Structures are given as C-alpha cells and as structure tokens.
Amino acid sequence: MIKKKKTFYVTTPIYYPSGNLHIGHVFTTTIAATLNNYKKLMGFETRFLTGSDEHGQKIQQKAIENSMNPQKYVDLTSKKFIDLWEKMDIQYDYFSRTTSPKHKEAVSKQFSYLLNSRNIYKGKYKGLYSVSDEEYLTLFQAKKKDGKYYHPISKHELKEVEEESYFFKISNYEKWWKKYLKEHPKFIQPKKIINELLNNFIKKGLEDLSVTRSTFDWGIKVKEDNKHILYVWLDALNNYITALGYNSENDLEFKKFWENGDEIVHVIGKEITRFHGIYWPIILKSINLKQPTTILSHGWIITPKGKMSKSKGNVINPLKLLKNYDNETIKYFLVSKIKTNEDGIFDENLLKNTYNSELANIYGNLFSRVVSMIHQNFNKPIKHKKTSNKNDENILNIIIKKTNNFIKEMDKYKIFNGFQNVIELGKELNKYIDLTMPWKLTNNKKRLSEVLNNLLNGIYALFTMLSIVIKNKSHLVIINSFGFKKIGFDKILDFNKFDNKFPLKINLLFERKK
Numbered sequence: 001m002i003k004k005k006k007t008f009y010v011t012t013p014i015y016y017p018s019g020n021l022h023i024g025h026v027f028t029t030t031i032a033a034t035l036n037n038y039k040k041l042m043g044f045e046t047r048f049l050t051g052s053d054e055h056g057q058k059i060q061q062k063a064i065e066n067s068m069n070p071q072k073y074v075d076l077t078s079k080k081f082i083d084l085w086e087k088m089d090i091q092y093d094y095f096s097r098t099t100s101p102k103h104k105e106a107v108s109k110q111f112s113y114l115l116n117s118r119n120i121y122k123g124k125y126k127g128l129y130s131v132s133d134e135e136y137l138t139l140f141q142a143k144k145k146d147g148k149y150y151h152p153i154s155k156h157e158l159k160e161v162e163e164e165s166y167f168f169k170i171s172n173y174e175k176w177w178k179k180y181l182k183e184h185p186k187f188i189q190p191k192k193i194i195n196e197l198l199n200n201f202i203k204k205g206l207e208d209l210s211v212t213r214s215t216f217d218w219g220i221k222v223k224e225d226n227k228h229i230l231y232v233w234l235d236a237l238n239n240y241i242t243a244l245g246y247n248s249e250n251d252l253e254f255k256k257f258w259e260n261g262d263e264i265v266h267v268i269g270k271e272i273t274r275f276h277g278i279y280w281p282i283i284l285k286s287i288n289l290k291q292p293t294t295i296l297s298h299g300w301i302i303t304p305k306g307k308m309s310k311s312k313g314n315v316i317n318p319l320k321l322l323k324n325y326d327n328e329t330i331k332y333f334l335v336s337k338i339k340t341n342e343d344g345i346f347d348e349n350l351l352k353n354t355y356n357s358e359l360a361n362i363y364g365n366l367f368s369r370v371v372s373m374i375h376q377n378f379n380k381p382i383k384h385k386k387t388s389n390k391n392d393e394n395i396l397n398i399i400i401k402k403t404n405n406f407i408k409e410m411d412k413y414k415i416f417n418g419f420q421n422v423i424e425l426g427k428e429l430n431k432y433i434d435l436t437m438p439w440k441l442t443n444n445k446k447r448l449s450e451v452l453n454n455l456l457n458g459i460y461a462l463f464t465m466l467s468i469v470i471k472n473k474s475h476l477v478i479i480n481s482f483g484f485k486k487i488g489f490d491k492i493l494d495f496n497k498f499d500n501k502f503p504l505k506i507n508l509l510f511e512r513k514k
C-alpha cells in the first residue's frame with residue numbers, strides 16, 4: 001500500500017500593497033518559507049501561501065492620492081511583492097489577492113450564510129477607528145493624549161466614526177474561545193501573546209465586531225444591502241481558505257490541505273494577533289470549519305535605535321540590502337539571529353559579521369579545507385571506519401545529537417532554536433579538526449582517512465540542515481561536489497554514505513566581505 005504523504009499548509013499575512021517594502025515583510029515570509037522547505041524535506045506534501053490584501057479605506061485613499069482607480073492601483077502595487085519574492089528566491093504555491101473573482105464570490109457566499117444563520121445582525125457603530133491599521137478600538141483600549149485618541153501599539157491617530165453597520169456576534173463565542181485555548185495551549189505561540197489577548201480584549205468581555213462599512217465603497221459588496229461593503233479584515237482573513245478553493249466548485253485543494261490536512265500554520269507579526277487569534281478562529285467556528293494547528297506570531301524587527309518608521313526615515317528596504325548581500329545570507333541571518341518571540345535588532349553590521357564569521361569562516365572554510373585535504377592526499381573515495389578514538393566517537397555523537405535536536409525544534413516550528421544547533425555543529429566540526437590535526441597526519445593515511453570521512457559526514461549533516469535556507473550553496477556542496485542525487489535527512493545516520501563518493505572541488509562558497 002502506498003502511504004499517503006502528510007500535508008502541511010503555511011501562510012504569511014497578505015500584505016497591504018500600499019505599504020513600502022520592509023525588512024519585516026521579508027522576515028515573516030522567510031520564516032514561512034523555511035518551515036515550508038523543512039516540511040518538504042521531511043516528506044510532507046506542502047502548500048505555501050502569500051499574497052496581497054487589496055481592499056479597504058487606506059487603499060482607497062492611497063489610490064485617490066495617486067489619481068488612480070483602486071483596481072489599477074493594486075494591480076500595479078501588488079507586483080512589487082511578487083518581484084521581491086522572486087529576488088529573495090522564495091517560491092510559493094499561491095499568491096492570494098482579495099480582488100480576485102474567486103475570493104470575492106466565496107466570501108460573499110459566506111456572508112450570506114452568516115446572515116441567514118443569525119451570526120450577523122444590523123446595527124450602528126459608534127466609536128474609534130484607525131484607518132492605517134484598519135482596526136476598531138474602544139475607549140478603554142485607546143491611548144488619550146491632548147484630547148486626541150491614539151492606537152496603543154501603532155500610535156496612529158484614531159478617528160471617531162459613526163455609521164450604520166452589520167455586526168458579527170462575536171460575544172456568542174467567547175466561552176467557546178476560552179475553552180478552545182485551554183484545551184489547545186499551543187494554538188497561539190508564543191504563550192505570552194495569549195496573556196496579552198486576554199488582558200486587552202477578553203477580560204472586559206468580547207464585543208461584537210463591526211463587519212461592514214458604509215462610508216466608502218472599495219471592498220466586497222454585501223449582496224443583501226448594497227450600501228455596505230465588507231470590513232477589510234473579514235474579507236482578508238478568508239483568503240487563507242478561498243485561495244484553496246473554499247466555497248467554490250473546485251475545492252480539492254481546500255479538502256486536502258484544510259479539511260483533511262494534517263498541519264496548518266499561519267505565520268504573522270504580533271500586531272495582528274488579535275485578528276488571527278480571536279476573530280479568525282471564531283469565524284471558522286461559526287462556519288463549522290476546522291481550526292489551524294498553530295498561529296505563530298513573531299516580534300518586530302527594530303533597529304539599534306528603536307522602531308523603524310517612515311517618519312524616522314529608518315525603514316530598512318530589502319531591495320537596497322539585496323544590492324550588497326545575496327538573498328541566502330539575508331535569509332540565514334533572519335532565521336538564525338532574530339528570536340521570534342521578542343523584538344529583534346536588525347543592523348547591517350550584524351549581517352556582515354554573521355556572513356564573515358559563520359558562513360565564510362565556519363561553514364565555507366570547513367568545506368573547502370576538508371575537500372582540499374582529500375585532494376592533496378587521496379585520489380579515490382575514503383571509507384568510513386568505526387574507531388574507538390574518543391574524538392571520533394564524540395563527533396559522530398554530536399552529528400547525530402545536533403541533527404536530532406534540530407528536527408525536534410523545527411517540528412515545534414521553533415526555527416531560531418533549530419538553527420542554534422546548526423551553528424553549534426559547525427563549531428564542533430572545526431574543533432574536531434583542531435583536536436585531530438589532520439595536517440599532521442599526511443604520513444598516516446589510515447588515520448587521516450578516518451578523520452576526513454568523519455568530517456565529510458559532519459558537513460553533509462550541516463548542509464542538509466542549512467539547505468532549507470541556504471538552498472543554492474547547499475546544493476553545490478551536497479549534489480555538485482559530493483555527488484548525491486538529492487538532499488535528505490534519511491542518510492544522516494548512514495556513515496558509510498561517502499564510501500564510494502569522491503568530493504569534487506568547487507569554487508569558494510562564501511567569499512569574505514570587507
């Protein structure tokens with residue numbers, strides 16, 4: 001019997017095409033892409049979604065400022081993300097756009113269902129709204145200064161609005177939500193985010209959410225009441241399922257990756273946890289759909305001098321960065337140096353140091369030294385030999401242990417922790433060279449071959465793990481130089497894998513940067 005592959009579906013937030021490209025966008029997308037690559041390597045059938053969030057008041061305003069009709073404006077501006085992912089060498093399965101006919105139709109049908117099932121009712125909204133965040137806030141949540149109200153996190157000024165609106169009976173689901181979170185403590189990660197949600201939104205009681213707007217018209221029209229358009233978040237959150245074909249004739253992907261799927265992960269920045277952690281699960285519950293496995297929220301990328309903002313002029317533009325660093329270096333830095341559960345500092349000096357000290361000095365040097373020594377001393381494959389030498393036993397154990405720890409962390413979606421094992425393995429392999437001193441063993445070919453074979457096995461493990469981020473360079477090592485057909489974890493424990501392989505020399509992997 002053919003065993004069915006397990007499925008994995010991972011998403012990024014769909015980004016506002018009106019926003020400027022930001023290193024933060026690259027951070028989230030790199031995390032999602034890395035998880036996707038990891039799961040593929042582990043034999044999962046995967047789907048990876050990113051896209052753009054194209055309706056709402058902010059987009060309409062920007063289109064007007066640019067004297068364009070909004071559709072034309074989003075057609076044009078969403079391309080910059082497509083272009084960025086191409087430059088970052090990040091491949092996705094779906095580029096989800098909320099202005100696509102398939103999405104609009106599916107969401108419209110869902111709204112009718114929610115109206116019929118009395119989850120949605122008509123009323124009037126009076127309160128505060130942040131256009132920049134497309135978010136409603138209560139007086140209790142807002143920060144007041146000099147008679148004006150501000151968003152507590154983004155600090156954007158809030159407007160007082162009063163308009164006819166449809167409401168979602170979120171309050172009906174409060175009990176369910178609390179119970180679900182108790183029963184699924186890993187549903188939202190990191191844990192501290194749950195406490196923030198509880199303190200900011202749940203303690204005071206969940207309020208019903210206004211889900212339509214009637215003072216502008218750039219959005220999905222409510223069929224039943226043409227004056228209204230859908231609130232942009234109700235529209236946008238649904239993209240995760242409409243892209244798979246939910247509520248459409250062709251819903252095979254939806255059935256496979258959502259309804260019958262094994263793992264579903266939404267990667268998001270911490271400021272949008274309210275929408276993904278409270279409203280999205282409640283929407284899914286109200287239409288009797290399964291919940292995602294995990295909502296993986298990460299902190300912000302900040303500069304050494306604090307938050308990046310347009311007004312401070314310190315936003316790091318990834319396109320500029322790509323002029324000096326290749327995409328693999330940037331991706332490696334983001335997953336191995338920025339802890340996901342707190343804000344992390346991005347600074348070009350740190351990026352350069354990481355490149356020189358880890359990519360060039362630890363990984364690149366290790367590979368080229370070992371292959372050079374093999375070429376200087378041998379002209380055919382060197383076989384593995386189990387010895388009772390303490391250094392050998394120790395390094396082989398470390399190879400196994402670090403790989404296992406990497407897998408353990410990655411299976412929990414803890415990328416940062418996972419990559420610390422890769423760095424440690426790199427350091428340990430260099431230490432093993434210092435201890436065994438292969439350059440002094442040229443007259444003892446037997447011992448030299450044992451040492452170099454162990455090192456080849458270590459380098460194989462190292463670049464297998466690195467391959468989920470440093471794809472091209474790892475291919476160069478494992479496929480072009482070592483001669484394996486593909487990269488995989490299945491060979492890590494087989495220390496005889498180099499018995500018939502003679503590695504080829506290749507050009508400098510990572511040239512040092514000055």
Ligand code: MSP
Nearest residue numbers: 013014015016024025028053236237268269300301
């Ligand atoms: N359109 C909504 C998301 C809808 S999802 C159904 C949105 N878009 S956004 O363009 O503002 O993108 C926000 C996301 O960009 C954050 O959640 C985060 O993933 C990423 N980042 C933008 N700036 C960031 C930092 N400074 N640091 C880390 N990531 C941040 O919100």
